[in-house]
Amino acid sequence: MSTNHLFPFQFQFFGEYYHYHYIFETLAFIIGVRVYYYLKKGTVDPISDENRLWIMLGAMLGALIGSRFIAILETPGQLNHITFFTLYQSKTIVGGLLGGLFGVELIKKIIGVNIASGDLYVVPIIIALLIGRVGCFSMGIDEPTYGLPTTFFAGMDLGDGIKRHPIMLYEMLFLIILLMLFKFLKNKVMLNGDRFKLLMVLYFLFRFLIEFIKPYEPLFLNLSSIHWSAIFIVLYYYKFIIRTLKSAFTERTKEHG
Template sequence: MILVPTAPWAHYVGDACAWAGAALAARWQHRRWPEEAGRLAAATSPGYFLSLAIGAVIGAWLMGSGNTLRSAIVTPSHSIAGALAGGIVAVEIWKWAKGIRRSTGGGFVLPICVGIVIGRFGCLFAGLPDFTYGTPTSLPWAVDLGDGIGRHPVELYESTAMAIFTIVYVRARLRGARWASTHAFHAMIIVYAAQRFAWEFWKPYPTVIGPLNIFHLLMMGLIVYGILWWRRGDDRAGG
């Protein structure tokens, strides 16, 4: 069992580092592939980014806080999964209103991945008050967050999974793989939701349907979204 030093304020440090890392990743991506930033700028307006920000904030707090409604103590919180879903819904509504039918998420893939990879360390070091810890386990890599109980380091599971996807994506993009330039956002959503769905079984969150918690249901929705958008894009490209 690995003893992990924790402090509630570590979550905010993790958030700050995640935002900084995401900003650097966005800068690198847009310099490496400037045409992608150009396409995004040509297809959007300030309203796009305003909708994205509002949707992300609402989704983050609704999902984070809603997850505690069935707990003994209801606690206002925020969730990266909720922010991602809220941002997607808001952007899709904005695009529908503007008559834009193509994907605009490619430029956000690397920043989002880097943000998740870094941000989850903040969740881990925030400890038990963060309410993102894993269920008890006797595995040799179990972490002790201060209560003497070995737990699944679910934050590190997620961080590792998304780091692997990030490496695969960047290598594929540098090689010119078609999916990495046309379906990277959809691939990221599918991979993120699938791995998050798995780790949710090792979190002590209240269930809503059978063994599934609110994030299981959200991840199922994101997987369907990613697959449908991917197939839609292929259909428009002639298969």
């Protein structure tokens, strides 16, 4: 039984209690889209508005499928008991980003677009994630985004009387750092598409590491579906990672040369 009346955050409407999480999810989507269109105004987009619309549609459909697929794999022991309701309720942003990536690449092949299209979405994605994570944090232990019990100074009672790692607060801090990083890189010369690749690699590496301080069910080799999603992204972008590391090493060598 919960010993912390703060979690989950709820509001009353016509005698019924609702989670604030749903409000933050909606705000994340609306504000993310508005930020995208705001940033797009000052940018020369080599992709036509029609093709950009198709790409966004591919991203949304891919995210819808991917978020559910990876989420149900987070609890492999329950795969034999999946219902439409549990499938609908299950979702994870890792699967959303992974599915969105596949959706975009598929649509781009169909409509014949060969230009990298992700850079415009970097800041809107981070802002949407940040807002959404406030909602996840507000759920306490009512949503499986909490951490393992800990004696770490940041440990919090999220609703069950046990001090746990506040995973969502860690992620919010990480997302703020990402925003600062991409603001710093705003006027840096980078290849088209590299900002999006950098976001994906950094975010998935973070999720790979943070997963170890969360209770999770292993999918394969004692790693969860989140772990395997992160490994896939690192392998998918391995050429970008090698090129970036080589470039950073070369720059450092020149500075000390």
